[in-house]
Amino acid sequence: MEPVVLSNNISPILEALTNPEVLRVVLGFFIFLFLIMSAILVFHWHRYGMKSRVIVVAEIVFFIGALFFMLTAAFSIFLF
Amino acid sequence: MLKLNKDEKIILDVRKHWFVIFGDAFMMFIVAALPAILFMVAVKYFPRLQKVNIGNDLIYLFSFFYSIWLLLIWTIFFVRWTDYYLDVWYITSDRIVAINQKGMFRREIIDLRFEKIQDTTVELNGIIPTLLNFGTIHVQTAGEGREIILRNARNPQEAKKIILLQHAISLERNNMSTTSI
Numbered sequence: 001m002e003p004v005v006l007s008n009n010i011s012p013i014l015e016a017l018t019n020p021e022v023l024r025v026v027l028g029f030f031i032f033l034f035l036i037m038s039a040i041l042v043f044h045w046h047r048y049g050m051k052s053r054v055i056v057v058a059e060i061v062f063f064i065g066a067l068f069f070m071l072t073a074a075f076s077i078f079l080f
Numbered sequence: 081m082l083k084l085n086k087d088e089k090i091i092l093d094v095r096k097h098w099f100v101i102f103g104d105a106f107m108m109f110i111v112a113a114l115p116a117i118l119f120m121v122a123v124k125y126f127p128r129l130q131k132v133n134i135g136n137d138l139i140y141l142f143s144f145f146y147s148i149w150l151l152l153i154w155t156i157f158f159v160r161w162t163d164y165y166l167d168v169w170y171i172t173s174d175r176i177v178a179i180n181q182k183g184m185f186r187r188e189i190i191d192l193r194f195e196k197i198q199d200t201t202v203e204l205n206g207i208i209p210t211l212l213n214f215g216t217i218h219v220q221t222a223g224e225g226r227e228i229i230l231r232n233a234r235n236p237q238e239a240k241k242i243i244l245l246q247h248a249i250s251l252e253r254n255n256m257s258t259t260s261i
Contacts, residue, residue, distance in 0.1 A: 023144055030148050037155050040184055041162055048166050048179075048187075050082065055165075062158050066151060073147035080140040 023077045031070060038066070082170060082177055092242050094169040097214030097234040101164045105157065112153045115146055159184065169217075169230050171242055174250070176219065178228045190228055194250035198222040200243050202236040219243065 016022045042059070049055035084090070119142055166181035176197075180188040197219055204215035215236045220227045233239060 018141060023141075026148070027144075030151060034151060034155060037159070041158055044162055044166065044181075044184065048181075058158070058161065058165075062154075065154050069147045069151040069154060073144050073151070076140045076144035076147060080137065080144065 020077055020080055023080070027070075027073050027077065030073075034066060034070070038062070082179075084172065085174060087173070088175075089173045090170050091173060091246070092171040092239060094171065094217070094230060094233050094235075094239045096164055096167055096230070096232045097209075097212060099208065099212055099214060100232045101161055104160050104164070108153050108157050108160075112150055115149055119146075167230070169228075169233070169239070171239065171246065173246065176228070176243065178230065192219065192221060192228060194243075194247045195254055196221045197243065197247050200240050200247075202240050204236070213237075 017026075041062070045055045045059055163181050163183065166179065166187075168179050170177040170179070175194060176190075176192045178188075178190040178192065180190075182188065199218075199220040201218045201220075202215055203218070204210050204213075209215050209232075213236075214232050214234045217230045217233050217236045217239055218227055219229075
């Protein structure tokens with residue numbers, strides 16, 4: 001099967017999205033959004049969570065999961 | 081943060097049943113899995129996609145955007161969970177403190193003393209609420225005709241029993257203090 005060459009006819013947006021530099025900026029933007037949201041969540045958990053063990057577990061799970069997704073995204077750029 | 085009076089103790093915290101957040105989690109799981117399923121279907125039925133020349137490997141590009149997508153869903157799920165978990169009624173020895181978390185930036189707190197309670201009712205509607213024991217608790221106050229409601233509360237019968245017991249204790253306490261005067 002012959003490779004399909006898209007580079008001549010894909011739109012500029014698609015072309016930009018396949019550029020690792022742009023992908024790094026996209027990742028940075030989402031990490032920034034994540035940091036804002038996690039600051040709001042942590043504020044609520046600490047202020048209203050009544051020091052519950054459930055909140056502590058939720059906090060650990062939340063940050064481990066988020067770190068995993070961020071690292072996967074970063075490695076994908078590295079391998080791309 | 082809930083501030084308790086002197087000698088006041090939390091007897092029970094009434095929260096929403098886990099089934100509520102399970103429904104949300106299930107929906108989010110489907111939304112999270114959707115791009116991966118679509119990608120696999122597309123690659124299976126349009127094998128030429130794998131040969132698309134974008135300069136690099138398509139799978140890593142997909143993996144990047146999919147990770148970002150999962151990070152978004154993950155964060156939204158925890159926002160929903162926080163909303164679910166912080167909706168709570170604290171039944172203390174003196175009162176009911178009903179906290180209603182509405183999104184991240186709105187929070188309603190109602191303090192209701194037991195002597196003001198006129199009626200408490202519990203509703204279990206449907207097969208799942210009956211089997212899993214969750215339902216709506218209504219507490220009506222005397223005079224103001226105000227009502228506080230907690231929907232999908234877990235073990236509502238237990239909460240009602242404790243509210244009625246504390247109501248009786250508080251009436252007895254008030255009667256004793258009146259007669260002693």
